[in-house]
Amino acid sequence: xxxxxxxxxxxxxxxxxxxxxxxxxxxxxxxxxxxxxxxxxxxxxxxxxxxxxxxxxxxxxxxxxxxxxxxxxxxxxxxxxxxxxxxxxxxxxxxxxxxxxxxxxxxxxxxxxxxxxxxxxxxxxxxxxxxxxxxxxxxxxxxxxxxxxxxxxxxxxxxxxxxxxxxxxxxxxxxxxxxxxxxxxxxxxxxxxxxxxxxxxxxxxxx
Numbered sequence: 001x002x003x004x005x006x007x008x009x010x011x012x013x014x015x016x017x018x019x020x021x022x023x024x025x026x027x028x029x030x031x032x033x034x035x036x037x038x039x040x041x042x043x044x045x046x047x048x049x050x051x052x053x054x055x056x057x058x059x060x061x062x063x064x065x066x067x068x069x070x071x072x073x074x075x076x077x078x079x080x081x082x083x084x085x086x087x088x089x090x091x092x093x094x095x096x097x098x099x100x101x102x103x104x105x106x107x108x109x110x111x112x113x114x115x116x117x118x119x120x121x122x123x124x125x126x127x128x129x130x131x132x133x134x135x136x137x138x139x140x141x142x143x144x145x146x147x148x149x150x151x152x153x154x155x156x157x158x159x160x161x162x163x164x165x166x167x168x169x170x171x172x173x174x175x176x177x178x179x180x181x182x183x184x185x186x187x188x189x190x191x192x193x194x195x196x197x198x199x200x201x202x203x204x205x206x207x
Contacts, residue, residue, distance in 0.1 A: 001184070002107065002127055003134040004177040005066055008170040009100070010135025011142045012073055015170075019163045023156045024083040034089050038097035042104070050105035058106030062181035065103025070174040072096025077167045080160060110185065138173075142166050 013035070020031040053061050072095035078088040108127070115123035146162040146169070153159060 001062065001066075001177045001180045002111075002130045003137075004173045004180070005069070005103070005107075005134070006131035007134035007138035008069070008073070008173040008177070011138040011166060011170050012076065012096070014139045015142075015163050015166045016076055016079065018153060018159065019079055020083075020089075022154065023081050023160045023163070024079060025081070034085070035093060037090060037093045038100065041094065041097035042101045045098075045101045046105065049101050050109075052102075053106035053109060057185075058110045059181065059185040061102050061106040062110065062185065063178045065099045065101075065106075066174040066178040066181070068099030068102060069096050070099075070171040070178075072099055073167050073171045073174065077164050079163075081156065138170075142169065145169065 016034075017031050020026040020034055021028060026034070049061070072092050075092035075095055076089075078092070080088075083089060108124075111123050111127040112120050143162070143166075146165040148159070148162045152162065
């Protein structure tokens with residue numbers, strides 16, 4: 001689940017940043033600043049998300065979170081040459097941020113609960129490694145899948161088409177990740193105990 005969801009997260013960040021610059025005409029700083037609402041949502045709601053995971057267990061948040069993220073990704077397909085930040089970019093960032101915030105704390109708790117307490121550091125390290133691998137693989141492979149080469153990154157028409165295809169694929173990865181969470185998490189009470197002890201006041205995901 002971590003591999004798929006963080007693969008989608010890495011690809012969304014990569015493609016959206018370039019889409020805002022190449023197609024929408026944003027500068028590099030403005031393209032980066034477009035993600036600020038997502039960060040603010042995580043900072044303001046992260047603790048509440050952790051507490052919710054403690055109360056109801058990780059299965060529902062880890063299923064619902066990626067589904068909400070998938071909706072946010074599909075909303076990002078509205079980003080084009082005539083983009084309006086408030087109408088097109090902001091709603092996508094808010095929805096995606098809400099889904100990400102819903103998922104992160106329960107994911108971390110579930111990973112830590114999957115190993116004995118003395119191996120919690122190893123479990124966290126493995127989760128971090130899988131998350132990074134997912135992002136790197138997605139950024140390396142997805143451009144090839146949607147037909148992007150070196151020159152196409154600077155062509156607004158070509159990149160816009162590839163961007164829309166990539167966002168559809170990322171939404172699919174998130175939906176599959178949600179399905180894995182729903183099917184595979186069978187003992188939510190174990191992860192709840194870990195969440196209560198280790199992640200109730202943090203939303204820390206893979207670093």
